[in-house]
């Protein structure tokens with residue numbers, strides 16, 4: 126039991142002079158910090174603001190759609206609301222949330238490093254993000270944009286009268302922040318792993334962050350380029366997409382989706398990692414098929430670059446191109462299915478505890494499965510022709526990105542909250558919020574599948590009466606969902622003051638991040654850890670976990 | 686357009702095929718969902734902490750074999766679904782020869798249709814039941830999308846380009862027409878009605894519409910008015926290709942390429958004649974960019990298309 130002895134040697138709580146939260150004080154010590162843990166909290170503050178702003182757009186839409194007529198918003202106001210909701214949620218919430226909050230905080234801890242490879246770059250990337258956010262806020266205050274987050278040409282270049290250039294610049298700038306973080310993560314994973322932490326001993330969350338970062342570095346420049354082209358045409362009249370001057374409006378869609386399909390995986394891959402950590406810990410079992418999980422992540426990141434044309438089945442592209450993209454889209458579904466099967470199989474012969482993070486994880490698996498299966502409908506060309514640009518697609522990607530990624534984000538935040546803050550959250554409330562999030566999500570978005578199949582187009586602020594019943598259901602569900610999102614903010618804040626103190630490893634988890642005090646000291650580990658085994662050693666290899674006791678499990682390594 | 690239903694009306698041949706595929710996908714994904722949810726439920730109950738279920742080592746076969754098994758299983762399922770969907774799509778690829786050709790022009794925020802006999806309508810489309818109908822569509826401003834849920838069909842309508850879609854309606858009735866691609870302020874109001882009529886009714890309806898010249902005839906007048914005939918007429922002194930029979934054939938270009946003279950090619954010949962120069966001719970044809978609008982362009986193209994018929998006769 127050498128591992129456990131090593132664990133006991135770690136103090137549960139650092140002294141005030143050690144804890145990263147209190148080692149320095151004052152506003153400047155936060156705004157100029159290069160500590161990855163503090164920067165993660167800076168990101169959390171900024172992203173929470175964006176979540177509220179983007180959420181406000183959603184609320185406005187759901188209220189408007191309660192009746193078929195226009196009552197709350199004018200046509201233009203509605204168009205601006207959904208554009209803003211999309212832009213903020215995609216680039217200022219979903220893409221950054223898990224990587225730059227949980228990832229920033231945990232990556233060095235999980236691999237036994239003192240910080241990221243480039244601590245100052247990490248801080249700069251936060252400032253770039255804030256600059257981008259300020260531009261986005263300016264766009265909103267100046268009157269907004271009405272192109273949809275997809276910025277399709279020639280609408281965006283020649284016809285839209287909103288602040289397209291400001292919005293495009295905001296997204297352009299945000300991209301640099303993404304790239305900076307991604308480079309940092311890649312280098313950190315390559316260079317700063319603790320002795321003994323070989324690639325195939327990495328926790329799956331680290332693998333997921335690594336793959337996400339590679340996709341970010343490869344895809345984001347394409348977005349930057351296409352935004353520059355929009356700039357060139359709209360600001361300087363250089364014809365690129367304008368058909369009247371020999372341009373090709375559909376070219377934009379190719380470039381945009383060449384980025385934006387991989388972006389879907391930027392949003393969902395990190396949550397795969399989070400869910401793997403949660404499921405193994407609360408099932409007290411080694412993850413089923415570790416190497417397949419790794420290959421699935423890599424396979425998704427690779428093939429994810431080759432399927433962009435499935436967004437363009439009705440754009441007039443040749444049927445044969447559509448079929449090629451359809452085939453690749455079916456192929457990329459396989460690794461996602463593998464992940465779902467493996468999480469399920471991890472539960473087999475486990476010792477399952479239904480703490481809040483586990484409920485989030487189970488909810489994730491359910492919602493992600495529905496989201497993934499409806500992806501098969503959309504990969505089928507004839508069905509996609511009918512349901513694309515309808516609420517069916519809206520439902521599909523919200524199942525993946527909100528039911529999936531946001532549930533995983535909340536689950537991960539709950540799981541690592543004691544490590545980040547040194548406080549335990551109230552378990553009962555957290556379970557309640559997790560259950561409510563699952564059902565609220567279902568009530569909001571399942572009706573959208575039905576109305577989409579019935580033919581309700583997306584981005585409509587008025588609609589034929591026959592769709593009203595589904596819109597009413599969705600709007601009612603959204604109330605529950607909103608409450609489920611707000612509740613954790615309340616009890617997390619509460620726990621900062623009144624929450625019980627957390628021990629170093631409250632969940633008896635095996636990752637290196639738990640082999641240091643909660644919250645960790647500024648240098649993460651007082652003694653640099655060494656790793657002597659793979660992740661998730663929740664039970665001895667020759668037998669499963671017992672039915673009741675939490676031991677024996679062995680940490681991946683420790684500060685010994 | 687009934688008020689409450691779980692299944693959209695189906696009023697075209699393609700709709701029946703799409704629905705079959707959709708049902709197949711529902712059954713398969715429903716089964717997978719039940720399997721996953723069932724396993725989750727059973728495992729969660731049986732292996733909850735403190736339950737007396739025996740745990741211990743996983744049976745040996747449950748490692749690699751099972752993993753490889755379900756990987757190949759899902760792969761084959763995916764390939765099967767691809768084949769089914771692909772075959773369904775290919776069956777509906779080309780319109781039959783002699784399909785009724787209706788021209789559709791989209792603009793912010795209305796649909797304009799023009800029937801072969803010159804009948805025009807706005808935000809409405811009348812079509813005969815049982816006959817193949819081919820829509821040749823273009824947009825005058827941004828991208829729109831012609832969407833008729835009851836036909837399970839949708840096609841983007843793009844400026845500077847012709848896109849096509851075709852269908853054979855099976856059920857008389859009135860169906861909704863939507864614009865599905867976001868196109869600006871009044872996108873949500875850019876809709877209308879598709880009316881499927883018995884063929885006799887359609888013929889009567891079309892004849893009763895105010896008769897206007899058809900597209901090709903108007904195009905013929907433009908052809909003279911714009912001076913095209915000065916070069917392209919058989920008697921012209923200028924060395925320019927005769928356009929009779931030009932549409933649809935393979936053209937040899939001066940740079941060695943060979944391309945089919947489709948609508949896009951004719952359109953390009955008018956707007957950017959220097960791009961594809963016909964072999965054996967000087968690039969003297971001026972660009973009509975800015976001189977002709979999208980409507981004129983459609984008329985000219987229709988005229989050149991109609992010349993095919995004369996050559997064949």
Ligand SMILES: [Cu+2]
Nearest residue numbers: 386389433436
């Ligand atoms: Cu995609």
Ligand SMILES: [Cu+2]
Nearest residue numbers: 829864868875
């Ligand atoms: Cu439109």
